[in-house]
Amino acid sequence: TGNLIIITSPSGGRKGTLITELMKRGVGIGYSVSYTTRPIRPGEADGQDYSFIPVEEFEKRIADGEFLEYAKVHDNYYGTSKSRVERLIGEGVDVILEIDVQGAADVLKTLPDAVSIFILPPSFEALAHRLRARNTENPEQLKLRLRNSFDEVRRFDEFDYVVINDNIADAVRRLESIIVGERQRRTRQTDAIKDILDSFDASKYIIKEQS
Template identity: 60%
Template sequence: MQGNLIIVSSPSGGGKGTLIKEVLKILPNIGYSVSFTTRKMRDGEENGKDYFFVSNKQFKDLIKKGEFLEFAEVHGNYYGTSLNFVNAEIDAGRDIVLEIDVQGAQSIRKVFPQAVSIFILPPSFEVLQKRLTARATEKKEDLNLRLQNSFAEVGRFVEFEYVVVNNEVTKATNDLKTIILAERQKRIRQSYSIKAILDSFDMSKKTLPEIKPKLWLNKPKNLLKKPPKSQK
């Protein structure tokens, strides 16, 4: 059985990265697709773990080679998802999580319409603004661009199957985990496993001796008794 492709998207500062990291700690048989990007590495990030950080030229070379499932320019930087990695993980039966922007999510759903799409919604604009400001990783003009883009991105939550409100990390993590587990149990996604189970019943039916149902040849004695005559 193939794994599920899980798209997790939100406006910048929505908390999708934090929630994904928490879910990866507690769920088995799930992987994370590390994207390629041309943006600068932030403090605390690791190349190959958070992103593959490449130059504009390297990114364009990867596009020419057909290495990306999707790619897009977001907030002035390029982001791309590795096609080979995603296919390998899904074929191996592992769920794979994509942390991706709204624009990239739309592109992937065109290629993988069966993908599970989840939108992480901040509880308010004020909270989103505080999170981005506290991050202190962007210049003022970059911060303003992300905030401006968030107005359009938030309105596109209707394009996603699920919405998780990230007001409190523990609850939002549990909501995200519950969605992923529920998707694993959907009938259509369990089709291969169910077929194998049903096939095993067919094989057992052929090997078991035939059991004929017992016929009730004689009526029970109490049914043979005539009801007493009524006395007038």
């Protein structure tokens, strides 16, 4: 089976940009597209960045138990499809979840073996500049996201790894090294190790017969 990799950050941490660049490197990972009720932003594609759905449809999916996790963040719903994640992991694909800090913490309560990575901006000023530069929030929404960031950055110690996003190329390399390294953990290679040990056990008899 594949690994579940959770990547989170405060709003403006550029986790989406990092994941897009990571996927281009061909490291053999899948991406679970989350659902959201927020408006689509310029440059985004429905079904690629997020699946954009109305509030009524989102709440029906909640009632039907379709989400691995969901949360209301900055007055919008975000949720992760349980079936999408289970299908990809079952196919042996490492799956990346790009979710908000609260949603990431909720998934880890249910799936503590998931690999969790917190993207930390280099400073508050850098985060504020990024949020203002993307020009997708009105002044009240911007204030809310900046206010929430004070609490969110302090939750870094709930996650396995911290990547400081001071430079996109460097941060992507760090993410890639974490994902590749996690694949080498003994506990994530039990089936492959068992097959190898079985081959040694079977060979004992051949050696005995030849001696």
